[in-house]
Amino acid sequence: MDTPQLSSLYQQLILEHYRNPRNKAELKEKTVEIHMANPVCGDEIRLQLRIEGDHIAEAKFVGQGCSISQAAISMMTTLLQGRKLDEADALAKRFTEMMHGDEDASKDKALGDLRALKGVSKFPVRIKCALLGFDALQEALKKDGAGETH
Ligand code: ZN
Secondary structure, X not given: OOOOOOOHHHHHHHHHHHHOOOOEOOOOOOOEEEEEEEOOXXXXXXXXXXXXXOEEEEEEEEEEOOHHHHHHHXXXXXXXXXXXXXXXXXXXHXXXXXXXXXXXXXXXXXXXXXXXXXXXXXXXXXXXXXXXXXHHHHHHHHHHHHOOOO
């Protein structure tokens, strides 16, 4: 599918992550893995995390799909390395708010390169593409928390 019309600077950043995805590899020492698909677009990812105690020691993914889904998860994994679990959860919520049109969220520097995806929020069918990685992350955090006592 074509990339929606975004500002050219943001579009370049998205294509750069799509062509040179960060952290795209199998993570051997993973403690949790979530498979997530977006059949409407044909996007498919497996998010793999190594969670140690209260933080994400390492985040990697494998997958295929459109530039938006793959760039979003590449950007997301760069932000997750070494991140506390509650911070990761907050990032997922913040990004979801941005994709649903929240202007404050789109100015939040905590989102880093992910802010390049703001323009995608104007294209309802592509929002799911952008959210795929964070949907997987939220599932992973739920799964990890399930067996633990805090
Ligand atoms: Zn897609």
